Amino acid sequence: MSAQPPASDPIAEIGASMPGPQVGAFFDLDGTLVDGFTATAHAGDRIRRRQARIGEVLGVIEASMRYRFGRMRFEHLMTRAAGYLQGESLAELDELGERLFVERVSSRVFPYMHEVVRAHQQRGHTVVLSSSALTIHAEPVARHLEINHVLCNHFELDDQGLLTGRIARPVIWGRNKATAVQLFCQANDVDLQGSYFYADGNEDAALMKLVGNPRPVNPRVGLAAVAAEEGWPVLQVTAGRGRRRISLRRLVGYD
Numbered sequence: 001m002s003a004q005p006p007a008s009d010p011i012a013e014i015g016a017s018m019p020g021p022q023v024g025a026f027f028d029l030d031g032t033l034v035d036g037f038t039a040t041a042h043a044g045d046r047i048r049r050r051q052a053r054i055g056e057v058l059g060v061i062e063a064s065m066r067y068r069f070g071r072m073r074f075e076h077l078m079t080r081a082a083g084y085l086q087g088e089s090l091a092e093l094d095e096l097g098e099r100l101f102v103e104r105v106s107s108r109v110f111p112y113m114h115e116v117v118r119a120h121q122q123r124g125h126t127v128v129l130s131s132s133a134l135t136i137h138a139e140p141v142a143r144h145l146e147i148n149h150v151l152c153n154h155f156e157l158d159d160q161g162l163l164t165g166r167i168a169r170p171v172i173w174g175r176n177k178a179t180a181v182q183l184f185c186q187a188n189d190v191d192l193q194g195s196y197f198y199a200d201g202n203e204d205a206a207l208m209k210l211v212g213n214p215r216p217v218n219p220r221v222g223l224a225a226v227a228a229e230e231g232w233p234v235l236q237v238t239a240g241r242g243r244r245r246i247s248l249r250r251l252v253g254y255d
Contacts, residue, residue, distance in 0.1 A: 086165030097136035
């Protein structure tokens with residue numbers, strides 16, 4: 001198996017691409033637009049404020065390890081984490097998410113990927129953040145990058161706007177993310193075969209195979225292997241300080 005080819009000049013390629021909203025540019029979040037795992041900012045804040053008890057911390061780690069070794073489905077992992085927030089106000093969590101983005105996440109946005117997003121926007125492409133993250137983590141990044149469309153996971157709410165402790169179905173991940181993108185393209189007259197998809201995770205191979213322009217970004221082992229087999233051009237990007245962070249994403253087996 002040969003090594004996957006690097007993307008020669010992604011910005012120039014986008015600049016020479018077909019203009020117009022019929023071309024989609026879909027971006028994963030964690031590890032693709034942002035260095036590391038955005039949810040760690042929220043988890044760290046809960047620990048610092050002593051809102052997260054030891055049982056919560058250990059429970060999330062235990063569930064994450066079970067997921068890593070194939071003993072728990074992703075949607076169960078998400079529900080386990082959301083269960084600890086049952087009864088909280090979504091409006092207050094949205095405010096917290098925006099504050100944490102400014103304080104802890106904005107500096108982790110990959111500068112080069114910001115340029116890639118802008119290049120697509122300048123061509124008039126339909127730019128979409130498509131992620132398995134929750135709204136409180138994904139939407140602040142989308143606002144910062146001026147991305148108008150977000151496909152991600154949502155908390156289930158009761159009549160008072162409080163979290164029930166569950167995630168709205170279907171959970172956006174893997175093939176469900178691919179389905180969500182397909183439905184978005186149908187509803188918005190976007191040509192999937194003429195579109196781009198940027199992501200780093202193995203679970204996104206299904207969608208990578210559907211778009212005309214798959215673009216793995218800092219791909220993990222499984223996606224790197226598929227990229228090599230398929231001959232997909234790969235983007236290797238670094239954070240502004242020139243090194244990768246050690247994050248909860250790596251701790252629980254996402255890297």
